[in-house]
Amino acid sequence: MNTINSGVKDASALTRWVRYCLYAQIVLAIIAMFSGWLEYQLLQNFQQGFYSSKQAAAADAIANDARQRVVGILYFVVFIISGFLILKWIHRVSYNAKQLTNITMEFSPGWSVGWFFIPVFSLWKPYQAMSEIWQVSESPKNVPLTASSLILPLWWFCWLVNNFFSQYLFRQMRKMDNMPLSEVLNLNLLGQAGEIITIALAAVTLMLVNRISQFQQRAITAAKDQPANEPQQADAVVGL
Template structure:
């Protein structure tokens, strides 16, 4: 629970537009990375079968260089997406506190910094975001419906894709350049991470749009409910109405 002052509601329209734009770019970069990763795999398979001609070796070098370049661009876009996403999480968490009827467990700051705490970042960010989602969906009874398939899918894809890419990086770093088996294994994990990045981007885009609508809709209803009736004079005395 928190006793911090209630923040003012502020719709993150501009921030959301930038986030959605870079999520779309991330999706396209992931799709290209899947294609270049698959193309980089083909000459490696030939090398493993014993076909070690100059053409195959040159193909390995060319396709791997191209795939590394695409992966670097994809990674750079992913970093920008991560920064924008955490900024957006902080903003919607503040809005949830502005809409909440009862004190919330997670502060807007903790909804962000739990992502950087080892071990706890496996479950705490999801719990914080689930609270934001629940409060935004129904501030009066946030936990009436605890089911959220969209959030569960997002978090599953996030954990698995990051795990695959982490394993791929470890394999690439520790393996020898001439170890074809390790290169093929690293390629599989990279492909897996890139493939999952596509539905992950779509899931985050859906969550961003949906949560913004939930918060805006409740804020509008709450604002309209407390708007003074223009038919009643401001200095009217209720006792003589």
């Protein structure tokens, strides 16, 4: 087992940064929800004729747009960095899983990441790759008997819902200039609902990252300890 483990790459720092990014996603989603709620109040004020002058309405609209722009930029930066680090983490733990087992894994580290970018196949292949990583990491010596976890299907469900919902919102937002105010209000509420989905996805991804990291660390520790225990076992057999 020591020779199998010799190629394992340290993933602790990468895992830590992935956690930071997921925490940042959750915080930003909460901020975005609050900012969206403020925008909803503004839109309601427009609808109800709250403003006595166009100048006051325009000033609040400009302030709202500036705030939303800042939140949007922060969101974009965090999600680009998060996406890169999470994909790098998947590649790393897939590579390490291959080092921890004698079986031939179906998914290579490259394809564990690559399937996310292949249309149609991206609907199930990344889930299969992550399931294999989970199973091998949890029990490198007895992979077929490894029980599955609800975290995996929940993670993939949140991933798919988030992707489909985000694409729908993006298409609707492109039509926003031609929408009546009532539809813009509904779109705002959908955007706030989307932040809840984002929070759920980040939270489940965090659980997934933590569990796989724990599995691999346990397997690495067991692999390092095994050679030291073998002489003791041999002595016991001789003594018998």
